[in-house]
Amino acid sequence: MSGEAARKTAESLTYLTGFGNEHSTEAVPGALPLGRNSPQRAPLGLYAEQLSGSAFTEPRADNRRSWLYRIRPSAAHPAFSRTANGALRSAPFNETVPDPNRLRWDPLPKPSPGTDFVAGLWTLGGNGDAATRSGMAVHLYHANTSMTRRVFSDADGELLLVPERGGLLLRTEMGLLAVHPGEVALIPRGVRFRVELLDATARGYVCENYGRPFQLPERGPIGANGLANTRDFRAPVAAYETTEGPVEVINKFCGNLWTATYDHSPLDVVAWHGTHTPYVYDLRTFNVIGSISYDHPDPSIFTVLTSPSDSPGLAAVDFVVFAPRWLVGEDTFRPPYFHRNVMSEYMGLIEGAYDAKTGGKGGFVAGGGSLHNMMSAHGPDRETFERASAATLVPQRVDDGLAFMFETRWPVVATAQAVGGDHLQRGYDDVWQGLERHFRNA
Ligand SMILES: O=C(O)Cc1cc(O)ccc1O
Numbered sequence: 001m002s003g004e005a006a007r008k009t010a011e012s013l014t015y016l017t018g019f020g021n022e023h024s025t026e027a028v029p030g031a032l033p034l035g036r037n038s039p040q041r042a043p044l045g046l047y048a049e050q051l052s053g054s055a056f057t058e059p060r061a062d063n064r065r066s067w068l069y070r071i072r073p074s075a076a077h078p079a080f081s082r083t084a085n086g087a088l089r090s091a092p093f094n095e096t097v098p099d100p101n102r103l104r105w106d107p108l109p110k111p112s113p114g115t116d117f118v119a120g121l122w123t124l125g126g127n128g129d130a131a132t133r134s135g136m137a138v139h140l141y142h143a144n145t146s147m148t149r150r151v152f153s154d155a156d157g158e159l160l161l162v163p164e165r166g167g168l169l170l171r172t173e174m175g176l177l178a179v180h181p182g183e184v185a186l187i188p189r190g191v192r193f194r195v196e197l198l199d200a201t202a203r204g205y206v207c208e209n210y211g212r213p214f215q216l217p218e219r220g221p222i223g224a225n226g227l228a229n230t231r232d233f234r235a236p237v238a239a240y241e242t243t244e245g246p247v248e249v250i251n252k253f254c255g256n257l258w259t260a261t262y263d264h265s266p267l268d269v270v271a272w273h274g275t276h277t278p279y280v281y282d283l284r285t286f287n288v289i290g291s292i293s294y295d296h297p298d299p300s301i302f303t304v305l306t307s308p309s310d311s312p313g314l315a316a317v318d319f320v321v322f323a324p325r326w327l328v329g330e331d332t333f334r335p336p337y338f339h340r341n342v343m344s345e346y347m348g349l350i351e352g353a354y355d356a357k358t359g360g361k362g363g364f365v366a367g368g369g370s371l372h373n374m375m376s377a378h379g380p381d382r383e384t385f386e387r388a389s390a391a392t393l394v395p396q397r398v399d400d401g402l403a404f405m406f407e408t409r410w411p412v413v414a415t416a417q418a419v420g421g422d423h424l425q426r427g428y429d430d431v432w433q434g435l436e437r438h439f440r441n442a
């Protein structure tokens with residue numbers, strides 16, 4: 001589909017709303033069986049198929065599955081064979097030794113012509129083990145071509161897409177989603193999808209979550225509202241294609257890419273119902289909670305989504321957004337404080353500037369990223385420290401940027417290409433040089 005046609009399609013999309021709902025949707029009236037999931041003959045000659053995102057026996061709150069009513073069952077496919085992984089890497093990450101240094105990257109260089117979303121995936125690092133379904137990976141993507149007759153799915157984990165440049169039309173088994181910079185999209189484990197570009201180029205970040213699916217964080221004393229509101233999550237309505245002829249299906253499985261050529265498109269689901277669904281979320285709808293008295297609260301109040309680990313309160317990975325907000329703290333150093341964190345922090349920038357770091361060439365820029373692994377000392381750079389220490393503390397609106405963090409309980413181990421690449425900034429440590437001694441002992 002041309003960019004123009006994809007844009008028109010993206011503009012006309014409608015969605016189902018809510019997070020974790022038992023959604024029901026049919027592209028053709030009568031395609032969804034009533035009263036049972038698997039009738040003797042499914043309506044309209046469709047095949048019924050269950051897609052499980054959790055073990056059958058997981059508690060109801062964690063149980064995820066969808067029933068798909070499709071033109072052909074997924075089982076009807078030829079054998080997969082290995083294909084090149086390109087710049088994609090997976091857990092376990094052992095190409096380099098875990099690094100306590102603070103690292104920062106410029107954006108990826110331009111992709112070569114003809115690079116689609118899958119070919120444009122480039123792994124920065126991660127942790128855990130895809131095969132034992134723990135940990136996460138940080139990928140970036142850059143693409144200049146839509147996927148045509150090519151479909152991707154990830155058996156290793158769910159994919160949280162964070163576009164930084166260029167919109168994407170995601171054609172998934174469950175239907176179509178459009179996602180633009182400032183929004184995020186989630187593709188659940190195993191769901192097949194194709195990415196079409198809504199602009200000439202597309203660039204962004206991906207958190208691949210090998211562990212428990214992202215869920216909304218508890219709100220505790222915040223109450224029944226606030227943070228990411230449930231109804232702002234949008235799931236697709238059923239949509240199917242009837243393409244016959246060769247379609248390449250690429251399957252990421254235990255860290256490697258596998259390919260099979262189907263004789264039809266597997267995006268042929270005419271109706272579905274269930275909880276294992278893709279979704280989009282506009283980060284600008286995040287209800288930001290902050291201090292209205294003093295001090296800078298911990299950024300856990302900015303958690304959009306969390307993937308819990310087995311220890312209560314200790315996330316395998318949190319997705320955190322630094323959205324436009326007011327700062328009013330009295331007698332307070334308002335930007336992020338100096339700190340050392342047991343968690344490991346990968347930060348990216350979707351637009352503008354981040355309030356703890358200087359932007360511009362060689363700084364923290366949109367499309368770039370920083371990694372502050374566990375216990376590494378970081379915080380405001382010298383310029384920010386000096387400015388914020390001297391600022392007049394009038395109410396201040398921070399709305400000149402959109403930053404985010406993938407925060408994980410395990411250190412992120414960089415790939416060889418991440419530490420060897422030209423876009424790794426040399427001398428990042430220098431941003432904390434020149435923080436003078438001001439101590440007066442009298
Ligand atoms: O390091 C960072 O910039 C992320 C961050 C932000 C914040 O407001 C408090 C702590 C923290 O780690």
Ligand SMILES: [Fe+2]
Pocket residue numbers: 339341345372378379
């Ligand atoms: Fe931090």
